[in-house]
Amino acid sequence: MMQQPDVSVTAGVPITNFRQVLSDEVRASLEAVRVAQEAAREQARRQTRQARVWFTMAMGALALAGFAVGPRLSQRWHARRHPAAAVARAAVVPAQPVAPAPAAAPADTAAPPASVAERTAVQPAPGAAEGCDTAAVHTAPWRLSPEACARAFATHPDDGALALAVAQAEHAHGHLAEGAQWARRALSLDPEAAEAYVLIARAEMASGRPGHARAAYQHYLQLAPRGWHHVEARAALRADRSTARL
Secondary structure (H helix, E strand, C coil): CCCCCCCCCCCCCCHHHHHHHHHHHHHHHHHHHHHHHHHHHHHHHHHHHHHHHHHHHHHHHHHHHHHHHHHHHHHHHHHHHCHHHHHHHHCCCCCCCCCCCCCCCCCCCCCCCCCHHHHHHHCCCCCCCCCCCCCHHHHCHHHCCHHHHHHHHHHCCCCHHHHHHHHHHHHHCCCHHHHHHHHHHHHHHCCCCHHHHHHHHHHHHHCCCHHHHHHHHHHHHHHCCCCCCHHHHHHHHHHHHHHHHC
């Protein structure tokens, strides 16, 4: 009989070890995918936060630019729509002659003195006849004449409302620095004149002093939390805080 040669059989890798190696590779791949996804989500969140900050800063800058340029545009638009009224406001109102005082009546037939209400009703408001109606400060500040308001203030140097009217008139005509000076004078006469702080804040912002503007807006919100310009003041303070965080 022929003898068959002995063939040595090499032991291969067990199936269980192969499965273990494959499972480790799969887990490593899944972990790498998870890490990549988490990094992508973190980057997306960071980009979203940056976009929100830039959007807030852009809106604040647009709001400040609108408040600074708005009075000039409104004045030009009003002058084009109503050229006759603009010419009439620029004209100087001549002084009215003063009527002589009536002779005093005899003591037995003298009329009783007028009441305080009657005297107040007869006398016009300071500056109203000279083209400086303080009632137009909020509704139509471009109608105020700085020269007329200054003349009215010269006759009533202790009237804080007239000083504020001069400030509003200067600001509406684009004279921000002059308006801020008159606003400070109004505050010296009336510390509760909250509108003056808004004019000061706009002038400080236009001059490149945001810290002074922020302090003025804060004073305004302390005096008038729901005033005419509370939205402007809060938007400016939010934009300043966003810039400080960056």
